[in-house]
Amino acid sequence: MNFPVVVGLPQVILFLLAVVGIGLLISTAMGISGRRSGRYRGDEDEEDARKFGRHHRYRRRLPIGRGILGLVLVLLALSLLWLTLLVQTYLGLTSDIKVARVHATPVANADHLMSVELILYNQNGHQTSDQTYLVKGDDWRLEGDIIKFPTWLNILGLHSGYKLTRMEGRYEDPNLERSNLPTVIPLNGGDDNFFKTVQEQAWVSPVVEAAYGSGTFLRADGKTYDVLASQTGLFAEPVK
Structure with a gap:
């Protein structure tokens, strides 16, 4: 019996696209998470933290422009992953x-x-x-x-x-x-x-x-x- 494994240049390109898509998704998620949290809101909060011996975090509002950019990057990453899956499905089933x-x-x-x-x-x-x-x-x-x-x-x-x-x-x-x-x-x-x-x-x-x-x-x-x-x-x- 022959059991061919169909792997060629198209599959390599699709793998690279998938890596790029996953990288974009992770990078965007980390960027949004990092922008949304901070340490203190100002000197007054820092003074209160020293006075009462406690630390607290706050939520910083995400600028609209950055939010839109993050959304675009997420959509781009998901589109790359979806395209990779569709093309590989076609190649796998029609080889x-x-x-x-x-x-x-x-x-x-x-x-x-x-x-x-x-x-x-x-x-x-x-x-x-x-x-x-x-x-x-x-x-x-x-x-x-x-x-x-x-x-x-x-x-x-x-x-x-x-x-x-x-x-x-x-x-x-x-x-x-x-x-x-x-x-x-x-x-x-x-x-x-x-x-x-x-x-x-x-x-x-x-x-x-x-x-x-x-x-x-x-x-x-x-x-x-x-x-x-x-x-x-x-x-x-x-x-x-």
Whole structure:
């Protein structure tokens, strides 16, 4: 299984914005607190304090201008924190990872047979293999295992776990599907014990929302498609 952690330049910038926002919030709060309290109101109060052996504090009125400035800084700090949360939520929930590239063409003078070039990528986007297969069927289909984490973990940058497990052919005619065995090609060792264990225990795990299989299929039309893993499953999109 692959468990990508999506952290890049956008996340670094958002972290710096969050630090600035928190710093502004703390600085403004301390500034307002410091201006609102003092030691003595004048020589008369200081004389009374020495005479009676006691100290007392007083409230000093906050100038309107400073109050408005403090309010503006608080709003700015909260806006930065809110913006950081919104952008990171968007990045965390929409980060798709390319896992494969497929180019499938029908074999000339052969019914329901296609040549499929399959390129696999690791979680860092580096190519790991490039193989071509003869596959029976009209459509190619890629399947894999998905381990879905709660949304708050996705927002923090942890992508759903995934693993491609097989490629197979698919007949568009259900009658052919029943009478002909499609080609099945295991990938990455197929389903493993780790996924099966997580799937059985997902309903009691606080950090696993679900564990399930996912797949995407398209007709062998001679076009090239990228297969991506989203936070919820596999999907294909044409290469432009």
